Amino acid sequence: MIGALSETRLVGVADPITNTHLSMRRAWQPLCRSGEVSTSPRSFRLLAQQWVVWRGSDGDIKVFRDRCPHRLAPLSLGTCEGDGVRCGYHGWRFDGEGICLEIPALGDDGVIPSRARLRAPASIAERHGMVFIAIENPLTGPPSLNAANNPTFQVGELPVVTSRASAALLADNFLDVAHFPFVHAATFGADEGRVVPQFDVVRDGFGFSATYEHDFANREDPGVATGERPLIQRRRLTYRYNVPFHLELEIEFLDAGGSNVIGFFLAPEDDETVRIYSTLWRNDLGGSEERMAEAVAFEMEVIAEDLRIQSRYERLEMPLDLTSELHTRADKTTLQFRRILAEFVEKAEAEAGRAGEI
Numbered sequence: 344m345i346g347a348l349s350e351t352r353l354v355g356v357a358d359p360i361t362n363t364h365l366s367m368r369r370a371w372q373p374l375c376r377s378g379e380v381s382t383s384p385r386s387f388r389l390l391a392q393q394w395v396v397w398r399g400s401d402g403d404i405k406v407f408r409d410r411c412p413h414r415l416a417p418l419s420l421g422t423c424e425g426d427g428v429r430c431g432y433h434g435w436r437f438d439g440e441g442i443c444l445e446i447p448a449l450g451d452d453g454v455i456p457s458r459a460r461l462r463a464p465a466s467i468a469e470r471h472g473m474v475f476i477a478i479e480n481p482l483t484g485p486p487s488l489n490a491a492n493n494p495t496f497q498v499g500e501l502p503v504v505t506s507r508a509s510a511a512l513l514a515d516n517f518l519d520v521a522h523f524p525f526v527h528a529a530t531f532g533a534d535e536g537r538v539v540p541q542f543d544v545v546r547d548g549f550g551f552s553a554t555y556e557h558d559f560a561n562r563e564d565p566g567v568a569t570g571e572r573p574l575i576q577r578r579r580l581t582y583r584y585n586v587p588f589h590l591e592l593e594i595e596f597l598d599a600g601g602s603n604v605i606g607f608f609l610a611p612e613d614d615e616t617v618r619i620y621s622t623l624w625r626n627d628l629g630g631s632e633e634r635m636a637e638a639v640a641f642e643m644e645v646i647a648e649d650l651r652i653q654s655r656y657e658r659l660e661m662p663l664d665l666t667s668e669l670h671t672r673a674d675k676t677t678l679q680f681r682r683i684l685a686e687f688v689e690k691a692e693a694e695a696g697r698a699g700e701i
């Protein structure tokens with residue numbers, strides 16, 4: 344059995360997860376938002392490499408290494424032509440598949456070398472307003488959020504945050520509820536209990552969902568003032584995780600109705616830096632753009648509170664050797680997160696071993 348959990352250690356996996364751990368090349372990673380892609384090439388950094396992105400005249404997203412095969416200049420400094428791109432240095436022109444069609448310096452009868460082609464990631468997917476890529480053959484399907492597929496939800500995209508951080512530790516932090524009263528005392532933490540309730544954690548491939556219901560004071564509910572509903576109401580929190588760092592939190596208001604979804608996607612730029620993409624999907628704001636703008640500003644404050652600690656870790660990595668940290672029964676979901684990540688790494692390394700790569 345791959346990645347079985349022994350008493351103190353995840354079998355076969357001892358190396359901590361750094362942002363550019365080799366296994367991350369076999370996972371889906373967020374590259375940018377759909378709204379950041381246009382018919383001008385643009386460069387984004389992921390796993391210590393630059394990637395150029397544009398939208399072709401066929402409407403499809405094109406992604407390649409941001410490096411011309413001629414003199415390795417950044418293609419993002421060139422221009423789009425049709426589905427393709429023309430390098431800004433010596434004008435080589437590539438089509439939407441990355442094949443070179445023209446080398447101006449050779450004239451009309453020039454022979455184009457067969458190696459004159461761009462390097463693409465193994466897979467590209469556009470969903471939930473994001474562009475995801477897997478650099479090498481992905482071991483899972485692209486991330487899919489339940490609530491984000493519902494067109495009745497209002498969408499609020501947070502500005503992209505770039506920070507010194509570990510993507511694994513940020514994902515761990517998103518799944519962790521015990522820090523709310525301490526880190527988020529100035530935002531929502533004061534209303535949360537200190538004692539962590541027992542979650543039901545349901546495993547699903549290289550992911551899981553964790554759910555619990557609890558009573559809370561619903562001060563935003565207009566039905567409380569009219570006496571229609573009591574102040575103390577019930578809500579259900581569902582965390583959904585998919586490898587490596589795709590996260591969703593759904594809050595359902597069981598008495599007042601409506602729900603509120605936070606999507607959280609982490610793009611490791613290199614070993615020191617992460618881009619944080621977060622999107623809100625809500626059906627409890629009555630279509631108000633003003634209320635959505637307030638919700639986005641509130642979530643930005645929450646992220647800043649988390650980064651105050653997350654950006655200051657001495658080592659930007661998450662151990663998979665369980666003896667390096669202390670775990671309690673309040674850490675059930677974050678322990679499951681480590682277990683899944685360890686199994687994923689083990690599978691990626693086993694396949695690489697079979698292919699003679701290590």
Ligand code: FES
Pocket residue numbers: 411412413414415416430431432433434435
């Ligand atoms: S470097 Fe791109 S055409 Fe020469």
Ligand SMILES: [Fe+2]
Pocket residue numbers: 516517522526527645649
């Ligand atoms: Fe937090």
